[in-house]
Amino acid sequence: MTIKNSKALLICCIITGLFFGPAILFADQNQGRKEISLYGGKSGTILFPHHTHQKSVTDCQVCHLSFAQKEGALEAAKKSEALKKKYVMNKICLKCHRALKKAGEKSGPTSCKKCHTK
Ligand code: HEC
Ligand code: HEC
Ligand code: HEC
Known part of the structure; x- marks a missing residue:
């Protein structure tokens, strides 16, 4: 050639x-559900746009390293004490939203009531 x-x-x-x-x-x-409703205790349910995050986060493992790609896996991990309550909220969701906000980039909610909407 x-x-x-x-x-x-x-x-x-x-x-x-x-x-x-x-x-x-x-x-x-x-890819799982497009929108997922997550248990948020007394603070109320969180409406989580799953597919939007798959586009902006791209690496599934950012979240799924902590819980399986299976419906109910997050609460199951909390019940079995493999995951502490509020760990995902603080160490995954909020951590990223805060970092992006600080960097002046497009981000998600950082206040309780904007996530726990119901
Ligand atoms: C920002 C966090 C996050 C990212 C990134 C993410 N997921 Fe998920 N995923 C979740 C949450 C939260 C659930 C719900 C788990 C539960 O019901 O306990 C879930 C559930 C799932 C489920 C189970 C079915 C369902 O609808 O509950 C599948 C399959 C899945 N994800 C696939 C993926 C794939 C593939 C990617 C990457 C392309 C990905 N996820 C990226 C957070 C994420
Ligand atoms: C970025 C979205 C987001 C924000 C902002 C947020 N939360 Fe959450 N919260 C979650 C998610 C997702 C869960 C479920 C996963 C977990 O327990 O880590 C949760 C879980 C909880 C739980 C339930 C724990 C349990 O299992 O009983 C409480 C209580 C809670 N949040 C309180 C708060 C308070 C108070 C604030 C404001 C200071 C807040 N959250 C801000 C997403 C958020
Ligand atoms: C690695 C970064 C990252 C992680 C982790 C992450 N998010 Fe986000 N989130 C974003 C970005 C970026 C946006 C803005 C997306 C957009 O508008 O295109 C967003 C937007 C949102 C919104 C607002 C959607 C809307 O329609 O305005 C909610 C609610 C949300 N995230 C909840 C969560 C929850 C709950 C978790 C944890 C399970 C989480 N996020 C984890 C980056 C992240």
Whole structure:
């Protein structure tokens, strides 16, 4: 193969990867519910936009390292004491929202009533 041909092949591969890479990555993955209602004790339920976060956070493990990709896994982990109450809220949700806000970037709520809406 000539140098010119292999360059063309390489460019072709990159373009194909750019277009189809993300589709392949997501295709065989169960993304779960779009919106999830989370238990928030006396402070009230949290309406959590799951798919919006999958776009902005991209790495599933930021959250799912602490609890499984399974409906009810978060509360189950709290009940079995694998996770402390409010750990996810403070160390995952709020930690990220505060850091983004501080950096002047698009962020999520940091006050109780904006998350615990119901
Ligand atoms: C910002 C946190 C966060 C991120 C990031 C995140 N998830 Fe989730 N995910 C949750 C929460 C919260 C639940 C609900 C768990 C429960 O019901 O106890 C959940 C539940 C799930 C479930 C179980 C089904 C359901 O709807 O409850 C699946 C499957 C799932 N997630 C897949 C993913 C995948 C795949 C990614 C990455 C592309 C991802 N999640 C990224 C927070 C997150
Ligand atoms: C970014 C969204 C968010 C904000 C802001 C927030 N919370 Fe939460 N809160 C959650 C989530 C998610 C849970 C469930 C997971 C957990 O327990 O870590 C929760 C759980 C709780 C629980 C229930 C613990 C249990 O299992 O009984 C209480 C009480 C609570 N929050 C109080 C507060 C108070 C008070 C504030 C304001 C100082 C606040 N939250 C701000 C998201 C938030
Ligand atoms: C790594 C960063 C990160 C983590 C972790 C994270 N969020 Fe967010 N959150 C964001 C960003 C960025 C936005 C703004 C998204 C947008 O508007 O496009 C947001 C927005 C939100 C909103 C507002 C949505 C709206 O429609 O205005 C809620 C509610 C929320 N997050 C709850 C949570 C809860 C509950 C958790 C923990 C289970 C969590 N977030 C974890 C980055 C994060």
